[in-house]
Amino acid sequence: MNxxxxxxxxxxxxxxxxxxxxxxxxxxxxxxxxFLVLLGSSGCGKSTLLNCIAGLLEVTDGQIxxxxxxxxxxxxxxxxxxxxxxxxxxxxxxxxxxxxxFGLKNARVPKAEIAARVARAAEILQIEPLLKRKPGALSGxxxxxxxxxxxxxxxxDVFLFDEPLxxxxxxxxxxxxxxxxxxxxxxxxxxxxxxxxxxxxxxLADRIAIMRGGVIMQLGTPDEIYNRPQNRYVADFIGSxxxxxIDGRFDGETFVAGDLAIPMQGYRFSSESARAGQATIGIRPxxxxxxxxxxxxxxxxxxxxxxxxxxxxxxLVYADLAGGPLRIRMDGHAQVRAGDVLPIGFExxxxxxxxxxxxxxx
Amino acid sequence: MADTALPTHGPRGPKPKRALSRTNIIVYGTLIVVxxxxxxxxxxxxxxxxxxMPEIRLGNIFAPPVEITFEPWARAWSGACTGINCDGxxxxxxxxxxxxxxxxxxxxxxxSVNGYALANWKFKGSEVFFTILILGAFIPYQVMLYPMVIxxxxxxxxGNLWGLVLVHTVFGMPILxxxxxxxxxxxxxxxxxxxxVDGAGFWGIYFRIMLPMSLPIFVVAMILQVTGIWNDFLxxxxxTKPEIYPMTVQLNNIVNSVQGVKEYNVNMAxxxxxxxxxxxxxxxxxxLFVRGIAAGAVKG
Numbered sequence: 073m074n075x076x077x078x079x080x081x082x083x084x085x086x087x088x089x090x091x092x093x094x095x096x097x098x099x100x101x102x103x104x105x106x107f108l109v110l111l112g113s114s115g116c117g118k119s120t121l122l123n124c125i126a127g128l129l130e131v132t133d134g135q136i137x138x139x140x141x142x143x144x145x146x147x148x149x150x151x152x153x154x155x156x157x158x159x160x161x162x163x164x165x166x167x168x169x170x171x172x173x174f175g176l177k178n179a180r181v182p183k184a185e186i187a188a189r190v191a192r193a194a195e196i197l198q199i200e201p202l203l204k205r206k207p208g209a210l211s212g213x214x215x216x217x218x219x220x221x222x223x224x225x226x227x228x229d230v231f232l233f234d235e236p237l238x239x240x241x242x243x244x245x246x247x248x249x250x251x252x253x254x255x256x257x258x259x260x261x262x263x264x265x266x267x268x269x270x271x272x273x274x275x276l277a278d279r280i281a282i283m284r285g286g287v288i289m290q291l292g293t294p295d296e297i298y299n300r301p302q303n304r305y306v307a308d309f310i311g312s313x314x315x316x317x318i319d320g321r322f323d324g325e326t327f328v329a330g331d332l333a334i335p336m337q338g339y340r341f342s343s344e345s346a347r348a349g350q351a352t353i354g355i356r357p358x359x360x361x362x363x364x365x366x367x368x369x370x371x372x373x374x375x376x377x378x379x380x381x382x383x384x385x386x387x388l389v390y391a392d393l394a395g396g397p398l399r400i401r402m403d404g405h406a407q408v409r410a411g412d413v414l415p416i417g418f419e420x421x422x423x424x425x426x427x428x429x430x431x432x433x434x
Numbered sequence: 435m436a437d438t439a440l441p442t443h444g445p446r447g448p449k450p451k452r453a454l455s456r457t458n459i460i461v462y463g464t465l466i467v468v469x470x471x472x473x474x475x476x477x478x479x480x481x482x483x484x485x486x487m488p489e490i491r492l493g494n495i496f497a498p499p500v501e502i503t504f505e506p507w508a509r510a511w512s513g514a515c516t517g518i519n520c521d522g523x524x525x526x527x528x529x530x531x532x533x534x535x536x537x538x539x540x541x542x543x544x545x546s547v548n549g550y551a552l553a554n555w556k557f558k559g560s561e562v563f564f565t566i567l568i569l570g571a572f573i574p575y576q577v578m579l580y581p582m583v584i585x586x587x588x589x590x591x592x593g594n595l596w597g598l599v600l601v602h603t604v605f606g607m608p609i610l611x612x613x614x615x616x617x618x619x620x621x622x623x624x625x626x627x628x629x630x631v632d633g634a635g636f637w638g639i640y641f642r643i644m645l646p647m648s649l650p651i652f653v654v655a656m657i658l659q660v661t662g663i664w665n666d667f668l669x670x671x672x673x674t675k676p677e678i679y680p681m682t683v684q685l686n687n688i689v690n691s692v693q694g695v696k697e698y699n700v701n702m703a704x705x706x707x708x709x710x711x712x713x714x715x716x717x718x719x720x721x722l723f724v725r726g727i728a729a730g731a732v733k734g
Contacts, residue, residue, distance in 0.1 A: 128627050149633030161624035165646040174642075175632030222632070234624075 077140055079104045079262035080125065080230055085134035087120060087286075094120045096286040097134070105260045109273040112283035113309070118266045121283070122232050125264065126155050139229050149178070151230075154223025158235040160215040162207035168218050169203040172225050179226075186225075193224040196255070213244045220255070233265040237272065249275060270310055274298065282306050300340075300424070304431040307354045307424055313388060313399045315354045315424070320394070322351035322425060322434065329353070329394040334371050338421035342433050350428035357388070357401040359422045362414060369417025375400075377412045389414070483507065483702035490698050506699035510707055514700055516679075516687035523704055526684030530664060530711075532595060533680055537602035538659045545607055545655065546648075549614025550640050554626050564615065571608035579672060586673060593675045601673055602663050610655050617651040618644060653722040661712040681708050 078101040087095040094117050102108050110118040123129040125136060127148035135144050143151045162171050169190060176186045194200045197217045207215055216236060223231055236252075237245045253276055256263055267273055273280050274294045281291045282305075290302040301307035307315050320329030327334040334353065361369050375391035375398060382388075382404065389400040389408055400416065408414065425434040452458075478495050483506050485499040512522040519525070551557075552564050582601060583592065591597030621644070629639045670680040679687075685708045689701045 123627075126627075126631060128630060147633075148627075148631045153631065155628065155631045157624040157628060159622055159624050161622060161628035163625070163629070163643055174629075174634070178633035178638060222628070226632075 077104075078102055078137075079106065079139060080264065081135075081137040082121075082125070083135040083137070085121070085124060085136070086132045087117075087124060087129065088132045094286050095124070095131075098286065098288060100281065100288065100291070102262060102264065103278075105262055107256050107263045107265065107276055107278045109277035109280045110264065110266045110283060111268070111270060111273040111280050111309075113268060116283040117286040118268075118283050119234055120286075122155075122234055122264060122266045125151075125230075126153055126232050127151050149175070152228050153230045153232055154226045154228040155232040155234065156216070156219045156223055156236045158238050160207070160212075160219045160239070162215055162218055162222075164207055167204055167206055168199065168210070168221075171207065171218055172203075172221050175222065175226050189225045189227065193221040196224065196258070197221050212240050213248060216240065216248060220252075224259075229262060231261050231263045233263065233267075235267055236265075238267070238269070245272075252276060270312065274310075282309060299422070300433070301354075302433050304352065304354070304426045307426070311356055313357050313401065315356050316360075316393075316396075316398050318353050318355070318394050318396050318398075319428065320351060320353065322348055324348045327351060327353050327420075327425065332373060332394040334420055334423075336420050336425065337370065338419070339423065339425065340421070341425075347427065347434060351434060352426045352428055352431075354424040354426065355398075355418055356422070357399040359418055360398070360400045361417050361419075362400065362402055362406070366415045366417040370419055372415065372417040374413055374415050377408055377410050377414055379410055380408050391416075479702045479706060483699050483706060485699055487695070487697065487699065506697070507703040507707070509697075510688070510700045510704035514688045514697075514704060515691065516684050523681060523684055523688070523707055526679060526681035527707075529595070529674075529678050529684075530681040532678075533598050533602070533670075534660065534663050536596075537599045537606070537663050538656065540599065541603040541606040541610060541659055542652065542655050544603065545610030546614045546645075546652070547640065548607070548611040549616075550618050550644055551636075552611070552615045553618035554639070554644075555636065564611075567608050567611055569608075571612065575605060575668065579668075583672070592673065595674065595678050598669060598673045598680075601669050602659075602666070605669075606659055606662065609658070613655055613658075614648075614651060617648060621647065650722050653719050657715055657719060660715050664711050 080100075080102040082098060082100040085095050085098040086093070098117075098121065110121060112118045120129065124131050125138075127143065127146060127150075131144065135142060137143065138151055138153065148155075163174060166174065172190045172193060173186045176189065181189075190203070191200075194203060197220060199214065199217050199221060202210060202214060202218070207218065210218065216239075219236070233252075237248055240248060249272055256276075265272075265276060274297075277294055279291060279293055280297050282289045282297065284305055290297060290306045292300075292302075297306060297310055301310065304317070308317070318329045318332075320327055320332075322328075322336070325336060327336055366372055373393070375393050377389055377391050379390040380387060381390070385404050387402045387404055387406050387408065389402055389406075391398045391400065391414065400414075402408065426432065427434055481498055482490060482495065484502050484504070486501065486503050486505070489500060510523055512524050513520060514522045516526075548567075552560055586592040586594075586597045586600070589597070589600075591600060625643065626639065629643050634642060665682060666680070667682045667686065670683045671686075674680070674683075685704050688704050
């Protein structure tokens with residue numbers, strides 16, 4: 073097997089339910105051992121795409137390859153995938169051991185081999201004491217471990233996760249997230265992970281595919297997605313609180329909005345010939361600096377504070393700039409009150425500039 | 435301190451409820467009256483069946499028997515005359531059991547697979563097929579009697595016990611399929627997906643995942659079929675012949691026989707005996723019945 077070939081390749085995938093096009097000519101290559109996160113708001117087609125890869129949905133057009141094999145017409149069990157569901161989907165009448173071995177029994181794996189694989193999975197996931205219990209007697213976190221174990225024992229090339237942590241409470245979700253990352257480092261399998269939680273996406277992914285309306289809006293590393301969003305949708309979707317957008321004009325060198333002029337020195341344009349015209353600049357709330365740092369910032373101005381939201385580690389400050397609202401993320405210790413006049417500054421090189429018409433990055 | 439100003443006595447904890455409030459009197463009063471109304475005929479039947487004929491002729495139908503006798507029960511079971519033979523209801527009981535068991539097994543088995551396929555393995559035209567099947571539930575049986583007789587004659591099953599079994603299986607199909615389909619449709623879809631990823635096929639998922647999870651709905655289907663088939667009179671009298679008449683038809687022949695004296699005590703005993711099977715089924719599985727009906731009813 074060619075180790076450099078993609079683990080999963082999707083070619084021109086179309087999926088239609090009646091007249092509704094859920095996936096539109098979607099192509100995607102996923103590398104060996106990569107942790108790819110499909111991220112998007114509900115209804116964007118991310119779960120549908122995962123179900124197509126798993127073979128649980130019949131595609132309208134296009135091809136799916138897993139490990140260089142065309143699996144477009146194959147049954148889910150023949151594709152070399154394991155899947156973990158949001159609702160765990162454990163078989164309630166079987167013990168944990170029965171749940172783990174069900175797939176292997178169906179595949180007529182010898183008994184000794186089944187026992188060995190179940191033992192190994194149980195050890196990796198630390199669920200050995202639970203093997204004789206039924207799913208009803210497990211907590212949410214334990215159930216999800218068993219569900220992961222069920223994919224693990226099958227010794228597959230690709231793991232598919234359909235919002236596996238969404239049913240857990242916040243603390244458990246954070247714990248299991250770390251465990252999943254550790255598991256991926258240990259197993260080095262290809263993993264495709266669907267979520268609507270951007271923190272999960274940012275922390276787990278090698279690459280993130282942000283989807284909208286059945287199309288991938290941007291495919292890139294978390295760093296690229298966060299710092300160099302390809303279009304306004306991605307810029308707005310990623311980051312909480314979301315990015316500040318200021319509408320204005322870009323003349324090729326300087327961005328002007330009202331009486332605010334921002335020289336775009338140091339900004340990495342996505343093409344050599346930067347187009348002039350109506351544009352929108354995007355600045356992340358955490359990239360707006362305050363206090364002593366303002367003096368070193370290339371762009372400096374002052375704003376009047378409208379509202380202050382302390383969250384503990386950070387304090388979120390709302391103000392107006394160039395006719396639009398501006399969110400600023402400040403340190404939790406910051407002493408700011410509504411009505412204060414606040415000197416702020418930011419670095420144009422860390423901002424994002426979008427064409428007002430196409431909403432693409434300039 | 436604000437606390438010191440608050441009174442320490444007065445209402446505290448749960449508010450006490452009066453046992454004899456007006457609501458309670460109305461609710462329990464209505465319940466008692468209605469139950470008496472429904473229980474009275476049963477009382478009359480049981481009392482009459484335990485009396486001898488001389489005592490019945492006195493006319494006190496509500497009075498308990500002065501002298502308890504089980505002779506009417508014995509006669510109803512093994513001595514009452516129906517047309518040509520005089521061996522009581524025992525023959526009809528045997529026939530009914532022979533009709534019930536295969537009909538029950540066949541209809542429940544087929545309907546559950548139908549419902550499972552329609553809920554989980556949607557195929558082209560599955561919705562149309564389901565609609566046609568459900569339409570069947572709205573057509574009165576009487577309309578189909580004549581065609582059914584012809585079909586059975588052509589199949590060589592007319593007047594045969596298996597013919598009646600076939601009729602019961604066919605007529606039970608719409609409502610049972612609906613029941614099973616709705617129950618299976620209410621199960622989490624991800625469970626079905628997980629089983630497919632685990633390599634289980636149509637029968638594997640049915641027997642190893644779905645069946646163990648659907649005991650309540652099987653009980654409901656069983657109760658519906660047992661009472662329906664056991665209480666059936668129309669099909670029994672049309673599709674069989676005197677030697678294999680089910681219990682209900684025989685009961686009718688005993689009660690409605692016009693020769694000789696009307697033996698009210700035997701008639702009452704025979705009726706109670708015939709109604710015993712569905713009654714026992716309800717008492718044994720009533721709880722599961724309610725649970726299954728509720729579970730099947732939620733999702734359409």
